[in-house]
Amino acid sequence: MSTIKLSIDGQEVEVEQGATVFQAAREAGISIPTICDHKDLSPYGACRMCVVEIEGVRGFPTSCTTPATQGMQVSTRTKRLTDLRNCTLELLFSGHPNSCFACPHREPCETHRPQATKAGRSTRCGFCANREECDLREMVLTSERQELKLPVMYSAYKLERDDPFMDRDYNLCVLCGRCWRICEKIHGEPAISIINRGKWSKISTAFDKSHLESGCNFCGACIDICPTGTLMDRYARWQGKPEHESVSACILCPNGCSVKAENKGGKLLAYTMPGFEAEDRLCALGRFGAAQIVNSTKRLTRPLVREDGDQIPMSWDDALQSVGKGLIARRGTVVVVISATTTREERFIYDRLATALQGHLIVLPFEADCETPKIKELSDSVQQGKVQALITNGPLVSPQILKNVEFSLVIDCLESMASQLATIVLPSAILSEVDGTFKTSSGKIRTLSKSSILPGGARPEWMIICLIAKVLGLNGFDFDRAETITSLIQDDPAPEKFEREPRNNCRDIPIRFRGHLVADFVPGLKAFELPTTLVDEAEDEICNGFALLEKKEIAPNMHLLIIEAPQVARFALPGQFVILMAKETSERSPFTLADWDANAGTISLIIEEVGRSSRELTSLTAGDQLAHVSGPLGLPLSIQEKGTIFLGGGCYGIGAIFPLARILHEAGNRVICMIEAASSHLLYWQQELAEVCDELLIATKDGSGGMHGGIQEGVSSVTEKEHINQCIIIGCTFMMQQVSDLTKTFDIPTLVALNPIMVDGTGMCGACRVSIANQTQFACVDGPFFDGHKVDWEELTLRRNAYAPQEIQALPQGIHLTSCLPTSTLKMGD
Amino acid sequence: MSEILPMSLLPSLLAAYDRERENLIPLLQKMQESFHCLSPETVKAVADHLHLSENDVYGVATFYSQIRFIPPGRHHIRVCDGTACHVRGSDRILEAVEKSTGVQPGQTSEDGSFSVERVACFGSCALAPVMVVDDKVFGRMTGTATRKLIEGKE
């Protein structure tokens, strides 16, 4: 093919005929900003970030759609272009949350919260799971102008969480079109499209159907190519950016697809496509299921040996000795049953062990259950006493066989009926924890490379077999790496072809993996009607407790709940809190009372959706019942006449300061209320607060309403005009700490309402321990109010974050918890 | 407006068009003309006929404000919410329309008398805020004028 020469920023560049100016620049190592362009997609020209100047060409053409021509003189970095790009960026961000960029506290905030808050709606970068790897954010932070002058128009689209594996929040979408373009490229007929026009343009499906009905195959390509936090892998969402990526293969079915294993801290986050071509596509099980299987809480992690009827955890050495005894006595009557989805090395070594024990190996087709003829035959042999010992790497044989054999060894990664019945269980590695090779049903050899850390005492199967052989004194098992086995394998058969094609239809995904029902470990698969052995307790549970009378999302993520709780309403005092449980199985979590009505017998709470418990609560709708409401708890605020009182509230604290303002005002104080939010559309209850205080001040982090900044800035500005006798601050730990640090320098007595993790709320469990002036106090009975100048903030932050990984793991993966609120309950930004 | 055709004619209507993507818009227009609006059924039929995804067809259909998904009422009210009208208070007009007809944008009243639609720009920005009732343009509208206009139609 012929080439052409052009000049870009004075640099001579030679490219193939047909290349675009953008491609030419990329080849020459000159980077032009872009959002909609992607190297694996054809040019689209939607974002206009890639504008350039070309001599002799009028205006500012988009380089991604302009073909390079011979002798072209291109400039990519003039002042005019920078201005233009900044304008474009600003327009782009007028429909996208942007308050973090304009926030004067961004740096300390990011230090305090190294990981984004796992909110329902991502209303700013600090609440967005994409923060660590966001192209858009990067572009603003590296651009010369970070102040975005246009106010945010928050679209208030509903959150889409009503199908498996994906969370979609189109309030973050910049309409770059990468998602539907990749979907079309991979599947031909896209499952998503751009609908409507003008400011109502949106990525959606026909008639707004769920992805389960739009022809989506759940390949995840759109998630991986989206430059923003709009499309998210629900399981990996809050776990942060992958630290390690390696090419491996998925062996959940005989297709043995190539994958990119993404790990963080030795933990598999996801298998993703190794590239963005149609042949790289994965099925829903590989893309979304693999990580859930590897990280399942049902992993086997310790050797178990049956003694007097019970399985007892044991050391590897002791367990291996028991295996040795069990097998040596039964030489000649041993059968090894494994699944076809086992690595070649492991199959080889199982075979060698079977031969050495004068037994034989049965390899079952990958989706086989206990009804296959081979297993029926085996059952007969067991009955006749010809087989006395069994080794298997999954629940591959019937419970009857396991009960009838004298000795059974299960080498497996996941709990099952087989592991429960086994004489001995040895925990093994799976998928991303394994090194080796796999022959696909089409005969290709793929390499698996270990990238994740094995849980507890689990070991790779080939190693387990070598250890057993050693105890038995067998020769020919001196392998120290899987690789050393590979060269010995000759003419191994390819596994039988999988008749269905799960990559083209998500309803065709394999039902089993090594005898396990995959839906037992990947709850989202139930949406495809895959069978499971487990019953979902949570689903049918009907609570009989406290009636939820009203539920409204009054600002993005902020939900007002009005609950019937006459006993609480009757005794409540300002500053007290309640502990709620949405369901009998929920965690107990504390929430400050925002209001109550003793006559009506109701209490009002403002709950912010930032994790599992609050999600359970905010997913309820009026008419539902809460399992438990206990309270009122904590010491009420002591109400005295002090003079001027400054009440500061952020997030849920806006609601929490309301009853305090009312009573302090009634007690004759001059009450100044100040509320803060990232942006003005996130504020609520301005009217309500204004009615119960002398002065209402507002601060927003992006300056879109009231003062630019937060409560800190408010305190400073008030002190310039008048003396404050008392500050009372309620909000996130970061804000309370910042304000306390400041008021200390002004010598203003400051009370903060602490929000540590609580369990019982009666001072018994000690979970809510806080250090105040080096003294241990319990926030539930001694608090919630403490002297902000004496709190050990560092300890509080550490204690609050103690369960961060578990909290992420606890986020629901199923689809029964949805919050598909009609747009109309939310206000639009203006 | 012509009579609504029976759905059973759908296959023969489609058959008159080659299975080419370029026939998408003519087909959508044909569907609307024949059935007065588009439905999930017609979108699926068009998609199948042209070997396109329904999502794709729906995306194209929703791009054009002439294409409807609800049968129009006897009086079709369109309120502009383009930038110029928005700035000059189109939300007040919409509110007035909703109040006097009881119909939300994108819907038709139960008795079939009114349908309401929100559109992005008629090209009459100088007259903002603008509404169009049964193809007649009314400019510089206020809430009161809107109510009066609609009452006159009842």
Ligand code: SF4
């Ligand atoms: S996608 Fe998320 S991280 Fe990126 S700019 Fe938007 S809010 Fe910030």
Ligand code: SF4
């Ligand atoms: S969802 Fe993501 S990929 Fe799709 S258009 Fe929006 S920002 Fe782009």
Ligand code: SF4
């Ligand atoms: S998951 Fe795959 S099939 Fe589904 S919308 Fe995204 S790219 Fe398309």
Ligand code: FES
């Ligand atoms: S990269 Fe060229 S317009 Fe987006």
